[in-house]
Amino acid sequence: MLWIAIRMLTGDKQKFYGLLFGIAFSTLLITQQLTIFVNLLERGASGTYNVSSADVWVMDPVSRTTDVAYALPSTALDQVRGVPGVDWAVPHLRANASVRTKDGDLEGVAIIGVDDATLIGLPKGMIEGSTDVLSQPDSVIIDDVGAERMFPGQSPIGERLELNDQRAVVRGIADAIPSFTSTVVLYTKYSQALRYVPGTRNRLSFVLVGAADGIDAKSLSERIEEQTGLKAQTRDEFARDGVDFIIENTGIPLNFGITVLLGFIVGVAIVGLTFSLFIRDNIKQFGALKAIGVTNGKIAQMVAVQAGMVGMIGYGLGVLGTVGFISAFSNDPTFKGFYIPWQIPLISFAAMVLIIVLTGWIALRGVMNTEPAAVFR
Amino acid sequence: MTETGNQAERQPAIRTRGVTRDFQAGQQTIRVLHGIDLDVCPGELTYLVGESGSGKTTMISIMCGILWPTDGDVEVFGTDIYSLSDTDLVNFRLQNIGFIFQQYNLIPSIDAASNAAVPLIAQGMDRLEARERAVAMLDKLNIADQAGKLPNQLSGGQQQRVAIARALVHEPRLVVCDEPTAALDAKSGRRVMDLLREVGVAEDRSVIIVTHDNRIFDLADRILVLEDGRITHDGTDMPEDH
Numbered sequence: 119m120l121w122i123a124i125r126m127l128t129g130d131k132q133k134f135y136g137l138l139f140g141i142a143f144s145t146l147l148i149t150q151q152l153t154i155f156v157n158l159l160e161r162g163a164s165g166t167y168n169v170s171s172a173d174v175w176v177m178d179p180v181s182r183t184t185d186v187a188y189a190l191p192s193t194a195l196d197q198v199r200g201v202p203g204v205d206w207a208v209p210h211l212r213a214n215a216s217v218r219t220k221d222g223d224l225e226g227v228a229i230i231g232v233d234d235a236t237l238i239g240l241p242k243g244m245i246e247g248s249t250d251v252l253s254q255p256d257s258v259i260i261d262d263v264g265a266e267r268m269f270p271g272q273s274p275i276g277e278r279l280e281l282n283d284q285r286a287v288v289r290g291i292a293d294a295i296p297s298f299t300s301t302v303v304l305y306t307k308y309s310q311a312l313r314y315v316p317g318t319r320n321r322l323s324f325v326l327v328g329a330a331d332g333i334d335a336k337s338l339s340e341r342i343e344e345q346t347g348l349k350a351q352t353r354d355e356f357a358r359d360g361v362d363f364i365i366e367n368t369g370i371p372l373n374f375g376i377t378v379l380l381g382f383i384v385g386v387a388i389v390g391l392t393f394s395l396f397i398r399d400n401i402k403q404f405g406a407l408k409a410i411g412v413t414n415g416k417i418a419q420m421v422a423v424q425a426g427m428v429g430m431i432g433y434g435l436g437v438l439g440t441v442g443f444i445s446a447f448s449n450d451p452t453f454k455g456f457y458i459p460w461q462i463p464l465i466s467f468a469a470m471v472l473i474i475v476l477t478g479w480i481a482l483r484g485v486m487n488t489e490p491a492a493v494f495r
Numbered sequence: 496m497t498e499t500g501n502q503a504e505r506q507p508a509i510r511t512r513g514v515t516r517d518f519q520a521g522q523q524t525i526r527v528l529h530g531i532d533l534d535v536c537p538g539e540l541t542y543l544v545g546e547s548g549s550g551k552t553t554m555i556s557i558m559c560g561i562l563w564p565t566d567g568d569v570e571v572f573g574t575d576i577y578s579l580s581d582t583d584l585v586n587f588r589l590q591n592i593g594f595i596f597q598q599y600n601l602i603p604s605i606d607a608a609s610n611a612a613v614p615l616i617a618q619g620m621d622r623l624e625a626r627e628r629a630v631a632m633l634d635k636l637n638i639a640d641q642a643g644k645l646p647n648q649l650s651g652g653q654q655q656r657v658a659i660a661r662a663l664v665h666e667p668r669l670v671v672c673d674e675p676t677a678a679l680d681a682k683s684g685r686r687v688m689d690l691l692r693e694v695g696v697a698e699d700r701s702v703i704i705v706t707h708d709n710r711i712f713d714l715a716d717r718i719l720v721l722e723d724g725r726i727t728h729d730g731t732d733m734p735e736d737h
Contacts, residue, residue: 121622122613126604128604129603130604403602409561410588410613410614411585411586411588411592412589413582413585413586416617489561490561491561
């Protein structure tokens with residue numbers, strides 16, 4: 119009977135494709151939007167993840183994220199270095215600046231000043247050039263997404279910039295995770311960054327700390343807080359704060375939430391309507407089967423198989439669509455590094471199952487309520 | 496012993512006693528059947544005839560176990576079908592009753608042979624084996640060459656034969672037909688009736704046909720006329736005034 123159920127479903131091609139479209143579209147919308155949402159949120163932690171060697175970030179107690187930070191006095195660095203368990207501690211500066219290209223365009227950029235001696239604070243990899251270029255005068259390294267944004271289709275190497283009225287020369291391209299706002303990021307030595315970013319007496323944004331062998335980052339951060347009165351967080355804690363900041367301070371979760379909800383509602387509406395039409399068109403056949411002697415349980419199995427088949431194929435198509443979307447846009451700076459966390463297909467699978475169960479149940483009620491005697495009317 | 500005496504001794508295919516059926520229409524209760532007592536014998540082609548609204552469809556639905564009577568008993572080949580559990584009643588229908596519906600109700604997306612095989616598949620028979628038996632039944636009905644066609648590729652008469660094959664493929668003891676000739680011309684209608692008699696009527700089987708079609712009245716073994724929920728005529732011919 120299940121074979122008959124499948125043939126009944128696939129035989130009505132228009133409705134079969136309509137059902138597949140409904141599930142696939144819904145799955146695509148839910149999976150794709152959740153993927154973009156999660157990846158965008160994770161960019162709130164990009165500043166932290168780009169500095170993979172730092173175990174602990176030390177900052178002013180009011181600082182919240184890599185981009186929302188209150189400057190520390192330069193003495194903080196020595197204070198932190200004096201805490202037992204600290205293997206190394208380096209200064210890290212983050213500030214905003216304006217840059218004028220040789221074409222006269224103005225661009226807001228982020229300046230990151232990394233430790234002069236160790237260059238801790240740079241992203242791990244370089245796409246072009248090496249980190250040594252920072253020893254040359256007025257050198258800056260630009261992040262890859264920023265390079266594409268400021269110099270589309272051309273190499274930025276050797277380009278001269280007017281950075282806060284100072285001369286800067288791009289001498290390398292870093293492979294960095296873009297920031298939430300995809301701002302152009304220029305990396306330079308800490309001492310050089312101080313020149314580029316005039317301002318208040320205190321300009322040290324963070325102290326990056328490496329834990330000594332055998333020292334746990336969490337206990338070290340607690341010890342630093344206790345002994346310096348500064349705020350210290352492990353890399354993961356600070357990354358989480360970056361994500362939380364976006365959740366708490368932007369309308370993004372709400373907007374994406376609405377889109378995901380719409381995806382679900384559209385799925386329920388399209389699938390529900392099409393499935394009900396399919397059942398209604400076949401109600402005489404179901405009634406005949408019931409009269410002939412097919413049990414309600416078998417009929418329920420038939421409807422369940424039809425719903426399950428549509429659900430699985432539609433879900434597969436929707437997830438494939440999302441994979442295709444992410445792959446197609448993988449070279450676009452906006453979507454750099456985007457991936458589909460394994461939890462998201464599970465969530466969309468749960469949503470699809472909910473859609474199928476809901477619409478299948480409504481359709482099944484119609485079949486169950488059909489009296490076999492109706493076939494004689 | 497006379498033929499009538501033989502019939503009296505045989506177990507009836509269907510026995511109804513005091514069957515009534517009420518329907519609710521808003522606040523009003525409408526009695527459609529008024530205490531019908533009826534014995535249908537095996538080996539007979541029995542017609543149930545009457546005007547629209549006379550209660551034919553209700554009667555036939557009750558006799559084949561798909562509509563519960565408000566009151567009364569119905570026995571089919573000695574089984575009090577409405578004392579069975581729901582599952583047993585469904586199974587009883589599957590094993591013992593074949594249905595031919597006025598609109599055929601074939602499944603449009605499976606071919607003629609698979610449509611005819613539905614009762615066997617529902618009984619749990621392997622699909623290919625069921626199909627083989629269905630093709631053999633279609634062969635008896637002279638449409639084996641159409642076995643692989645979908646219902647919408649068949650003429651009305653051919654669809655009717657597929658529906659007949661579906662009703663007979665599992666060799667039920669009772670075949671119930673609703674207006675089997677309504678959509679057919681006179682010649683095709685008579686051919687269908689001949690077929691039904693040939694393959695459906697046997698010593699231990701019975702065929703009941705609900706019909707309006709006076710072109711085939713002469714083919715019946717017995718004609719029951721139903722008027723306003725009561726049997727008003729029981730004989731081998733139609734009464735003069737009909």
